Amino acid sequence: MNPIHRIGLAAVWSLLGAAAFAQTTVKDAWVRGTVEQQKASGAFMQITSAGGGKLLSVSSPVADVAEVHEMAMEGTTMRMRAVASLELPAGRAVELKPGGYHVMLMDLKQQLKAGDTVPLTLVVEGKDGKRETLQVQAPVRALGAPEPGKH
Numbered sequence: 001m002n003p004i005h006r007i008g009l010a011a012v013w014s015l016l017g018a019a020a021f022a023q024t025t026v027k028d029a030w031v032r033g034t035v036e037q038q039k040a041s042g043a044f045m046q047i048t049s050a051g052g053g054k055l056l057s058v059s060s061p062v063a064d065v066a067e068v069h070e071m072a073m074e075g076t077t078m079r080m081r082a083v084a085s086l087e088l089p090a091g092r093a094v095e096l097k098p099g100g101y102h103v104m105l106m107d108l109k110q111q112l113k114a115g116d117t118v119p120l121t122l123v124v125e126g127k128d129g130k131r132e133t134l135q136v137q138a139p140v141r142a143l144g145a146p147e148p149g150k151h
């Protein structure tokens, strides 16, 4: 291998290294609006972890408690329950959506109105054990707003 070739490879490796550092991306985040006195709502988004990992926790200044929930059948009833973490397969988008995985915002401190923005902080642990903190700004959609991807 000649020296120039070697430098070229080094550059490629450092580029890959930089990409691997920006592990997790979040898109299409939104929060369901609430009516007055309502104490809970859901946040939804698409999370993709390049190298694979798991979502450990979510927090938001608008809620005292935030949990990752899944929907599961209990007998004949669909119920939701908290999961300790959410698996993020490498390179595959995991969708948090109504009727599926979601972030449950509980003990809301305020009404969430359409047009508001809710800050969310996600903690993701990569396969290498490194933790990453992501800040997401999720717009509030009106309660009766059509869900994305539905016609």
Ligand SMILES: [Cu+2]
Residues within 6 Å of the ligand: 069, 080, 081, 102, 103, 104
């Ligand atoms: Cu829930």
